[in-house]
Amino acid sequence: MNALILIDIQNDFLPGGSLEVPNGDEIIDNVNSIMDNYNIVVATKDWHPKNHISFASNHKNKKVGQKIKINNLDQMLWPDHCIKDSKGSEFPEKLDSHKIHKIFYKGVDSNIDSYSGFYDNGKIRSTGLSNFLKKSNINQVDIVGLATDYCVKYSSFDAFNEGFNINVLRFCVRGISVETTETAFKEMKDMGISII
Ligand code: VGL
Ligand code: ZN
Numbered sequence: 001m002n003a004l005i006l007i008d009i010q011n012d013f014l015p016g017g018s019l020e021v022p023n024g025d026e027i028i029d030n031v032n033s034i035m036d037n038y039n040i041v042v043a044t045k046d047w048h049p050k051n052h053i054s055f056a057s058n059h060k061n062k063k064v065g066q067k068i069k070i071n072n073l074d075q076m077l078w079p080d081h082c083i084k085d086s087k088g089s090e091f092p093e094k095l096d097s098h099k100i101h102k103i104f105y106k107g108v109d110s111n112i113d114s115y116s117g118f119y120d121n122g123k124i125r126s127t128g129l130s131n132f133l134k135k136s137n138i139n140q141v142d143i144v145g146l147a148t149d150y151c152v153k154y155s156s157f158d159a160f161n162e163g164f165n166i167n168v169l170r171f172c173v174r175g176i177s178v179e180t181t182e183t184a185f186k187e188m189k190d191m192g193i194s195i196i
Contacts, residue, residue: 003138004035005129005159006043007117007145007152009095012081012088013046014146019081021147024174028094031144031172035099040136042129043097044117046082046151047089047105054113055080073121075113082107104129106151115151118158130162140165144172149180156193167194 009031011017014024035041048054056064056077066077082089084105091097104127106114114120118129133141141164143156152173159166168188175181185195 001039001137002037002140002142003040003042003133003136004038005117005141005143005145005155006031006041006095006100007143007155008044008046008082008147009091009145010045010082010088011090011092014092017081017088018079019176021174021176024146025092025094027144027146027172027174028092030169032094032096034142034144034169034172035096038142040133040138041100042102042104042132043091043100044104044106044127044129044145044151044155045089046107046114047084048082048107049110050080050083051110052107052113053111054078054107071112071122073112075121084108102132104132116154116158117151118155118162121154130158133164134162138164140167142167142169144169146174148173148175149177149184153184153188156188157191160191160193167196170195 012019013021056062062077064079068075106127112120141159156168
């Protein structure tokens with residue numbers, strides 16, 4: 001049984017959004033075109049409270065793009081994005097979201113960020129995604145979405161470590177910056193993840 005995981009395909013990560021991924025909108029038609037090839041389609045949503053620690057606006061004298069340490073974890077500071085129940089956190093209209101069987105929410109705790117769709121950055125809280133896939137007898141997982149260099153990368157690492165066979169589909173992912181995206185593809189390959 002196979003599953004397609006849509007990582008954070010949300011308005012704020014698309015051109016015009018508050019944390020836009022360059023050309024992120026190019027993946028939507030491609031993702032729509034493959035959804036019917038899977039037994040199950042699931043999606044993650046970045047889903048932050050307004051006071052989330054990853055927002056530069058919640059720290060005095062800090063700017064977007066600065067890296068800080070919080071509880072010994074590296075934290076990049078972002079513009080406010082994907083605030084729960086906001087327009088920016090919704091799926092884009094063009095996405096065939098009626099084909100999504102279940103949505104998993106990440107970054108919901110104000111005190112810790114969560115790049116992976118499986119666990120938060122401290123590996124403390126599970127989103128339930130892994131259990132859901134295992135209960136559904138999924139062994140093959142294809143990963144698509146935004147952004148290659150953050151949430152797609154860490155979701156693929158966790159999927160790999162959870163024992164799934166995984167592919168990251170290059171024509172259905174885009175990254176925030178060219179450099180970190182190149183590094184992300186290399187790290188994924190080095191781990192044994194196939195990029196197809
Ligand atoms: C993401 C930065 C902050 C992502 C989420 O979905 O890649 N990046 N929150
Ligand atoms: Zn976020």
